[in-house]
Amino acid sequence: MTLESILMTLPYITVVVLFSLGLFTVLFKKNLIKIIMGIALMQNGANLFLVSLAYRRGDYAPIFTSAESTDMVMPTAHALTLTSIVIGVATTALLLSFVIMIKKHYGSINTDDVRRCKE
Amino acid sequence: MSFDIMLHTPTFALAVPLLFAFLTILLSKFSKKVGDVTFLLGLLLTGYFVFLMSYRIFTDGGWVYTFGAEEPITLNFFRITFIADGFAALATITIAITAIAAGIYSFGYLQKKMPSDKFYTLFLLTLGGVNGMVLTGDLFNLFVWFEVTSVASCALIAYENHRGRSVEAALKYMVLSVVGGLIVLFSIGLLYGQYGVLNYALLSGNISRIFLDKLALGLLLVIFAMKASSVPMHMWAPDAYGEAPGPATPFIAITSLGSLFVLFRLLFGVFGVGMDTAAVGAVLVILGVLSMFVGVTMALVQDDLKRLIAYLSVSQVGYMTMAVGVGLATLNTVEYQNFGELAMKGGFFHMINDGVYKALLFLSAVTVVHKTDLRSLNDLGGLAHKMPYTTVFFLVGAVSIAGIPPMSGFSSKLLIYRSVYLYNPILAVIALVVSIITFAIMGKVFFNAFLGPDQGLTDGEVSKLMLSGMAILTAMVIVFTLFPGLVVSELVTPAIEALSEGVIP
Amino acid sequence: MIELVLEDIWSPIVFILVILLTTLVAYLLYKMGNPVYNRTKHKGEPFISGNRPPKDIRKIHVAGDNLFWGFTDALKNYFEPLVKSHTGKLNDYLYWVVITLAVVLVYIYMAV
Numbered sequence: 001m002t003l004e005s006i007l008m009t010l011p012y013i014t015v016v017v018l019f020s021l022g023l024f025t026v027l028f029k030k031n032l033i034k035i036i037m038g039i040a041l042m043q044n045g046a047n048l049f050l051v052s053l054a055y056r057r058g059d060y061a062p063i064f065t066s067a068e069s070t071d072m073v074m075p076t077a078h079a080l081t082l083t084s085i086v087i088g089v090a091t092t093a094l095l096l097s098f099v100i101m102i103k104k105h106y107g108s109i110n111t112d113d114v115r116r117c118k119e
Numbered sequence: 120m121s122f123d124i125m126l127h128t129p130t131f132a133l134a135v136p137l138l139f140a141f142l143t144i145l146l147s148k149f150s151k152k153v154g155d156v157t158f159l160l161g162l163l164l165t166g167y168f169v170f171l172m173s174y175r176i177f178t179d180g181g182w183v184y185t186f187g188a189e190e191p192i193t194l195n196f197f198r199i200t201f202i203a204d205g206f207a208a209l210a211t212i213t214i215a216i217t218a219i220a221a222g223i224y225s226f227g228y229l230q231k232k233m234p235s236d237k238f239y240t241l242f243l244l245t246l247g248g249v250n251g252m253v254l255t256g257d258l259f260n261l262f263v264w265f266e267v268t269s270v271a272s273c274a275l276i277a278y279e280n281h282r283g284r285s286v287e288a289a290l291k292y293m294v295l296s297v298v299g300g301l302i303v304l305f306s307i308g309l310l311y312g313q314y315g316v317l318n319y320a321l322l323s324g325n326i327s328r329i330f331l332d333k334l335a336l337g338l339l340l341v342i343f344a345m346k347a348s349s350v351p352m353h354m355w356a357p358d359a360y361g362e363a364p365g366p367a368t369p370f371i372a373i374t375s376l377g378s379l380f381v382l383f384r385l386l387f388g389v390f391g392v393g394m395d396t397a398a399v400g401a402v403l404v405i406l407g408v409l410s411m412f413v414g415v416t417m418a419l420v421q422d423d424l425k426r427l428i429a430y431l432s433v434s435q436v437g438y439m440t441m442a443v444g445v446g447l448a449t450l451n452t453v454e455y456q457n458f459g460e461l462a463m464k465g466g467f468f469h470m471i472n473d474g475v476y477k478a479l480l481f482l483s484a485v486t487v488v489h490k491t492d493l494r495s496l497n498d499l500g501g502l503a504h505k506m507p508y509t510t511v512f513f514l515v516g517a518v519s520i521a522g523i524p525p526m527s528g529f530s531s532k533l534l535i536y537r538s539v540y541l542y543n544p545i546l547a548v549i550a551l552v553v554s555i556i557t558f559a560i561m562g563k564v565f566f567n568a569f570l571g572p573d574q575g576l577t578d579g580e581v582s583k584l585m586l587s588g589m590a591i592l593t594a595m596v597i598v599f600t601l602f603p604g605l606v607v608s609e610l611v612t613p614a615i616e617a618l619s620e621g622v623i624p
Numbered sequence: 625m626i627e628l629v630l631e632d633i634w635s636p637i638v639f640i641l642v643i644l645l646t647t648l649v650a651y652l653l654y655k656m657g658n659p660v661y662n663r664t665k666h667k668g669e670p671f672i673s674g675n676r677p678p679k680d681i682r683k684i685h686v687a688g689d690n691l692f693w694g695f696t697d698a699l700k701n702y703f704e705p706l707v708k709s710h711t712g713k714l715n716d717y718l719y720w721v722v723i724t725l726a727v728v729l730v731y732i733y734m735a736v
Contacts, residue, residue: 019305026298027718032290035714039297044303053312065456077311080259084304087266093299094270098277098290105283111714117291117358119713155734302725333736334671337729341721351720354710398735402728413706420707422688422697425676525639530630563691571685572670572677599667601637603630 011052018045032099032109036092043088050081121202128172129184129201129254132211135164136247139453140240148389155226158239162222165246169215169357173208177609181205181617182592183256183320197318200256205613208378209254212610213474216595217373218246224482224588225366227581229490238364243372246273250375253384256402257319258307261381265303265346265570269296272374275387276363288358296353301343302558306338326393340402343385346378350410351435357417360429365485368425369478372432376474379436383443386616389549391606392452398615400448403440410437411553416511418560422496424484425562428477431520434553435473441550442466445542450619460615465534472519472527472599479516479592483509486585487568496567506572506580517565519596521558527599534607 020043025038054077060068062075103109106116124131139161143576181204188198201207213458222242229235255261272294273372277289300536313315313332329380345352414434421427443466444560449459461546487502488494503510518613531555541545581587599606630636661671670677670684677684696703709716 005635023298023722026294027715027722030715032714035294038303039562042298042301046301046308049305050311053308066370072316077308081312083259083263087263087264087300090270091189091266091293091300094274095290095297098273098293101277101280101286101288102283105286114290114714115712117288117362118145167707252657291717294714295717295721296723330733330736334729334733336736337732338725338730341725341728345721345724351724354712354717354720358712372704373666398732401735402731416703417710419692420703468680499688500682500685525636530634530636533634534630559692563688567686567688567691572681572684574682581636601640603636607630 008057009047011055013053014047015049016061018042018048029112032102032111032114035111036095036099039095040092041089043092047081047084047088048086050077053077121358125171125175126127126166126184128175128190128202129207129341130186131168132165132172132248132249133201133254136161136243139164140243141299142248143239143243143435144236147239151235154236154239158222159226159244162219162246165250166215166219169211169229171211171251173232174327176205176208177613180582181207195315197321199260200318201254202319203254204617205346205615206380206384206617207254208376209252209471209610209614213247213471214246214253214373214377217369217474217478217592218242220478220588220591221482221590223365223591224585227584227586227588228365228485238367238507241271241275241278242367242370245275249374251585252377253380256400258310258317258319258322258389262300262304262307265381266296266300268374269293269300270378272371275367275370276359278364278367282362285362285364288355288362292355295345295352299345302338302342306335307327310336319384323389323392326390328394332390332393334587336394336399340382340399343378343382344406344440345376346375346435347382347440348375348410348433349406350413350433353410353414353450357421357429360432360481361423361426361479366482366565368481368485372477372481373474375432375436376470381441381472383618384475387450388446391447396450397448400444400450403444403447404542404546407437407439407441407444408549410440411432411439415553415556415560419556424488424496424499424541424564424568425481425494427496427560428480430483431480431557431560432473432477434557435469435477435520436437437475437553438532438535438550439469440465441546442447442469442539445539445546446589446615448542454541455619460540461534462538462542463615463619464607464611465503465531465538467614468534468603468607469531471606471610472596473594474517475595476519477536478529479512479589479596482585482589483513483516485535487513487582491582496564499568499576501569501570501571501573502577504588505577506569508580508586509589510569513569514565515593515596517561517601521561522554522560526599527596527603530600530603 011014022038022041024043026035029035053071054073056073056115059071059073062072099109106114108114134454143154143161145158181202183202184201186188186199224562225238225242229238247269248271252261252266252268273289273293276292277286279285308333310322314322316322348356360368363371382469390399411434414437415431418427418430418434421430442462444464446459446463449455487499490506492500493499509518522528522532534548536550539550672684
């Protein structure tokens, strides 16, 4: 339980905390905007997980211009994270536009009221 | 260097819908007819490339198509691959048949009711996304097409945004899809962090029974089963199918069928080699039995026509899951020759049957709702007097889904009954009971909506374009009815052989 | 030669031929009977044992909700909780996904 081992696993602990906070918000909150905020938290947790997977001890960031040495982190995971961020933007935009239209039709954005399609 | 078009057909099966999605909305600014023609051209070209790809697969064998190079692994770069084998051929053929029929139907439907250019774009985007999902051989590419499909199909469900219920159904499906997509991304990250590769073939050589791989397997299994509307995660399905605009309803069914195809590809190809397939097969069997039973009993108490057929669709997905679960559970044992392979044949034959007759049922239900503006079974009645063609099409679909001989539904269900009985007799009994209740429900719907005295709800038949869309699907059902042995030996058996051997490296 | 038999179990062509033969026999028997229905005189009216149909024709058609009432009422202990658990709230949809994830993960951890 040295300080170094705690520091090395700190990103993963953050990922678990972010993901579970997001999941808690989506499961237990009734306001639709809060549910979308919880989804955004989960997206951030998943992106942080992908970036922190790529780290190798002692390697530098994968930028060639004025690099200290050529021992670099493999940038595949960073590319996956960029794709995921863009997908997150698109889905959040679509979800928010759905919530605006539901407010216009139903008059409230509480999940107890937005359930005309039931059983 | 000659351009071998047969080699590049997987790309075209994906790129043509995407290109024509945006070309349609651009060209329909000139006139509506140009937009219609572009949409039809896009659909037919996609069908043509799918046909070419399947022809090459069935005559020469499958291949792995690498984007941008000859081999998937050069130096230490792993490129994105598409796997074109018998399984991909079966999946894309099913998707293409339903897409062309629904597309032709949508010409007649969208004449007056809604602006149609954006509908065509969303339709073609969904088609491209589902084709990408079933063809891909790379895990992160799967995530990308998964999200494209969910965004495009949710936008398609909410198309009629003057009704609040459509937007509500789209929101619920979207939240579930996005949360599911994040869990899938998490498990892809787990696998990538362990092994450093994202390719199906390389992963299948490396996966073993450590804790993180079991975690990834569980997460992927449940989320793709959720997308395929299996119980108990099925509650989005009646909302989404019931509130989608007319011709898009069979298309939402196609996205759930595509997710089922992807689930089987992952379970057999990536996880099947290293994991204990008996336990994973047991999970699939239990999910399948739950889906069959809950789906059909909820359909018994429905009175909305489209929601009823949606619950029946959930029940049919249970049949496929159970049959392929039995096949997976007996995969490398001696029982595979006895009944496991027969169960797989039944399951896959049921998938292609179900894709066709479910689309037919949804399209005829949409025709009824469109013509009479009534959705509830309490108000409908006596439609067979004025709409004879729709009645015949609905009857063909209803007899097929109920598993009555001689229709194609009976052929695939017979294979399932015979093989699943040897695994565990209770499963065959449950499957038979569910089939009988499905027949009762179809009898109720047919009696209620079509038979009886003429109540003056409709003044005539719908337009020829809508009828021809349904006629294509009826013709496919009749072809599958008359030649089931041919379909099983030509289409289904190569798919099963491609799956049970693992992924071509 | 096209395969006409599915896995040596079932041949739909034979079945369809038998059905056509039976339909032919049934039609011949029907033709030997006494026709009561006259298309111009009766004009698509239903036959209710010889009584006159009521003015509002919808009264004799059984509505969709009532067709399986006996079945659903007898099994009320099963149907009531089932229909009630389909609440329609977004949070409940996600509860089911999380619960299924938990159960499946525990099973896969112990059994695979």
